[in-house]
Amino acid sequence: MRAYNFSAGPAVLPESVLRQAAAEMLDWHGSGMSVMEMSHRGPEFVAIHAKAEADLRTLLAIPANYRVLFLQGGAIGENAIVPMNLARGFATASYVNTGEWSKKSIKEAGKYLKVAVAASAEDRSFSYVPPQSAWRVAPGSAYVHVCTNETIGGVEYHWTPDTGDVPLVADMSSHILSRAVDVAKYGVIYGGAQKNIGPAGLTIVIVRDDLLDRALPICPSAFHWQEQAAADSMLNTPPTYAIYVAGLVFEWLLAQGGVAAIERRNVAKAKLLYDYLDASAFYRNPVAPADRSRMNVPFRLRDESLDGAFLKGAEERGMLQLKGHRSVGGMRASIYNAMPVEGVQALVDYMREFERRHG
Amino acid sequence: MRAYNFSAGPAVLPESVLRQAAAEMLDWHGSGMSVMEMSHRGPEFVAIHAKAEADLRTLLAIPANYRVLFLQGGAIGENAIVPMNLARGFATASYVNTGEWSKKSIKEAGKYLKVAVAASAEDRSFSYVPPQSAWRVAPGSAYVHVCTNETIGGVEYHWTPDTGDVPLVADMSSHILSRAVDVAKYGVIYGGAQKNIGPAGLTIVIVRDDLLDRALPICPSAFHWQEQAAADSMLNTPPTYAIYVAGLVFEWLLAQGGVAAIERRNVAKAKLLYDYLDASAFYRNPVAPADRSRMNVPFRLRDESLDGAFLKGAEERGMLQLKGHRSVGGMRASIYNAMPVEGVQALVDYMREFERRHG
Numbered sequence: 001m002r003a004y005n006f007s008a009g010p011a012v013l014p015e016s017v018l019r020q021a022a023a024e025m026l027d028w029h030g031s032g033m034s035v036m037e038m039s040h041r042g043p044e045f046v047a048i049h050a051k052a053e054a055d056l057r058t059l060l061a062i063p064a065n066y067r068v069l070f071l072q073g074g075a076i077g078e079n080a081i082v083p084m085n086l087a088r089g090f091a092t093a094s095y096v097n098t099g100e101w102s103k104k105s106i107k108e109a110g111k112y113l114k115v116a117v118a119a120s121a122e123d124r125s126f127s128y129v130p131p132q133s134a135w136r137v138a139p140g141s142a143y144v145h146v147c148t149n150e151t152i153g154g155v156e157y158h159w160t161p162d163t164g165d166v167p168l169v170a171d172m173s174s175h176i177l178s179r180a181v182d183v184a185k186y187g188v189i190y191g192g193a194q195k196n197i198g199p200a201g202l203t204i205v206i207v208r209d210d211l212l213d214r215a216l217p218i219c220p221s222a223f224h225w226q227e228q229a230a231a232d233s234m235l236n237t238p239p240t241y242a243i244y245v246a247g248l249v250f251e252w253l254l255a256q257g258g259v260a261a262i263e264r265r266n267v268a269k270a271k272l273l274y275d276y277l278d279a280s281a282f283y284r285n286p287v288a289p290a291d292r293s294r295m296n297v298p299f300r301l302r303d304e305s306l307d308g309a310f311l312k313g314a315e316e317r318g319m320l321q322l323k324g325h326r327s328v329g330g331m332r333a334s335i336y337n338a339m340p341v342e343g344v345q346a347l348v349d350y351m352r353e354f355e356r357r358h359g
Numbered sequence: 360m361r362a363y364n365f366s367a368g369p370a371v372l373p374e375s376v377l378r379q380a381a382a383e384m385l386d387w388h389g390s391g392m393s394v395m396e397m398s399h400r401g402p403e404f405v406a407i408h409a410k411a412e413a414d415l416r417t418l419l420a421i422p423a424n425y426r427v428l429f430l431q432g433g434a435i436g437e438n439a440i441v442p443m444n445l446a447r448g449f450a451t452a453s454y455v456n457t458g459e460w461s462k463k464s465i466k467e468a469g470k471y472l473k474v475a476v477a478a479s480a481e482d483r484s485f486s487y488v489p490p491q492s493a494w495r496v497a498p499g500s501a502y503v504h505v506c507t508n509e510t511i512g513g514v515e516y517h518w519t520p521d522t523g524d525v526p527l528v529a530d531m532s533s534h535i536l537s538r539a540v541d542v543a544k545y546g547v548i549y550g551g552a553q554k555n556i557g558p559a560g561l562t563i564v565i566v567r568d569d570l571l572d573r574a575l576p577i578c579p580s581a582f583h584w585q586e587q588a589a590a591d592s593m594l595n596t597p598p599t600y601a602i603y604v605a606g607l608v609f610e611w612l613l614a615q616g617g618v619a620a621i622e623r624r625n626v627a628k629a630k631l632l633y634d635y636l637d638a639s640a641f642y643r644n645p646v647a648p649a650d651r652s653r654m655n656v657p658f659r660l661r662d663e664s665l666d667g668a669f670l671k672g673a674e675e676r677g678m679l680q681l682k683g684h685r686s687v688g689g690m691r692a693s694i695y696n697a698m699p700v701e702g703v704q705a706l707v708d709y710m711r712e713f714e715r716r717h718g
Contacts (some may be wrong), residue, residue: 201598
């Protein structure tokens with residue numbers, strides 16, 4: 001039986017995508033090969049790759065002056081790859097610190113340039129997004145970096161920063177494709193695929209053309225955006241199977257009605273869970289209501305000695321991976337695109353039942 | 360129908376592995392999740408990861424003072440990652456140039472230190488491995504780098520270099536697990552998985568403990584061997600599904616009798632094809648017989664105007680991806696572990712038939 005899987009990533013995928021991947025595993029479309037066995041330069045995989053990119057462009061309405069790259073290394077890899085690709089001619093970059101993922105980005109960037117923290121939410125335990133009026137972008141910054149959804153803290157930007165002529169770079173790993181985004185407001189958007197897109201091992205980079213000529217000489221070719229853009233992401237062998245599965249997810253999203261339709265569902269799913277959390281004194285979510293993530297909902301039981309019993313009961317009911325990140329404890333429900341509303345309803349029903357029993 | 364797939368990589372996988380992956384796609388071992396959907400820190404995936412590493416250690420008899428890392432970026436990524444991890448305190452590294460893959464490694468390494476070419480086979484069109492007596496390792500080299508199987512040129516080391524106290528670093532991407540190897544003779548062994556192991560997107564690094572403290576400060580954390588070794592390759596989210604499939608391939612190899620048994624089969628498969636090539640004046644292989652690859656067999660038709668007809672006939676008979684690399688032309692048959700002897704026999708039979716018809 002398929003469980004309701006609340007993992008923060010790698011995370012739940014649409015069941016129809018998994019069924020199709022299983023059915024095509026030994027012989028893709030009569031080719032006599034699994035997608036895993038195809039040369040990345042053969043006509044079959046080149047078509048799979050091109051379709052995935054075209055569908056992603058449709059889903060996010062990516063303007064023509066942006067390149068889409070399918071790379072490797074995940075967001076933590078990209079945390080170093082971003083400055084290696086953007087720092088030439090600059091001494092400083094500005095970072096907004098909204099939590100654990102921002103901190104990782106800042107740590108990596110410090111290897112390549114001076115990091116100025118434009119704003120930080122550390123003063124209130126990373127429970128909010130600092131408003132742009134409080135940002136202090138360092139003069140001469142190569143770019144301003146934000147993490148638009150903090151997977152661990154459960155904090156999300158529900159507005160788009162305006163950094164003027166300074167390129168805005170966003171790690172969108174854990175909410176990309178969950179909501180409409182105006183790509184033209186960003187210089188670079190990147191994300192690991194394993195939260196809202198597909199299998200771990202694929203990194204998506206969307207980069208504006210004019211930012212392709214700023215790489216440091218030490219940037220490895222495999223992670224060099226300009227070289228990869230010139231080679232259609234095939235300078236090295238791309239993670240072909242992960243791209244194929246991501247492509248199936250893109251097709252599924254289009255069939256659902258695209259990003260606008262999935263966003264409406266995500267709003268409803270998040271409201272269901274937050275409304276219950278706010279109505280209950282038994283559970284609590286620490287994030288400022290205006291900045292709460294629709295994708296990752298951390299919560300705590302008032303009586304944390306019940307954590308083990310809560311998780312055990314959830315698992316017995318087929319609700320998996322609700323344990324919070326080891327750095328913060330408590331619970332976390334990740335309710336990505338592929339989590340059906342029925343899964344969120346089942347969770348709320350169980351939380352209510354558990355509260356009745358132990359409250 | 361499953362074809363005989365001679366792709367150089369991504370390449371053929373054992374059919375039983377694909378069948379198992381398909382059967383387990385929606386629900387791995389009653390967990391209610393696909394392997395793609397599992398948190399990399401959950402007990403299910405941690406067990407899959409540990410089993411894959413243990414089986415690889417068994418297959419290659421990896422000594423206890425070596426760490427096994429499951430990373431990303433492929434061999435071209437690793438070409439930069441190797442010097443970023445080994446160059447601290449050194450100005451120079453020595454490289455042996457046996458063809459296209461060596462050249463790529465040399466190009467990347469030049470971003471981080473001075474590259475001394477210890478020996479090159481370019482004088483005879485990369486058709487042989489320079490004997491060690493001809494190598495000139497630069498004094499004070501951080502390491503000596505070799506590519507022990509050149510996928511494009513079809514040249515393979517059938518002996519192990521002895522570089523004394525200077526660590527030997529080997530790109531084994533396209534023949535790892537095809538033959539016994541004395542790991543203790545190497546400082547570092549690395550390879551992309553997509554040739555002889557599993558899906559593209561997984562890089563395997565086997566590194567001796569005492570080499571873990573030489574990384575440059577600019578080395579990204581995601582590719583920092585010491586940090587990844589300390590985190591059991593989970594500093595960032597690993598390519599979980601690719602590791603799972605690689606683990607199935609390792610189990611398949613053990614069931615075949617391990618590396619010694621597969622090596623005997625590989626010797627027989629290669630002999631079948633090379634014996635026919637040598638007996639025929641219609642086809643030719645350019646590599647010195649002592650240095651021919653058991654994995655990648657490039658060959659040319661005497662009359663290259665027949666190339667198209669040859670490839671078309673092969674495809675009609677279910678023999679795919681025999682076209683040579685675009686940089687060298689001609690044909691190439693990659694006959695990795697998962698290529699059954701029947702596939703090589705079918706190829707030889709077809710080559711003989713084609714020769715009779717056109718010779």
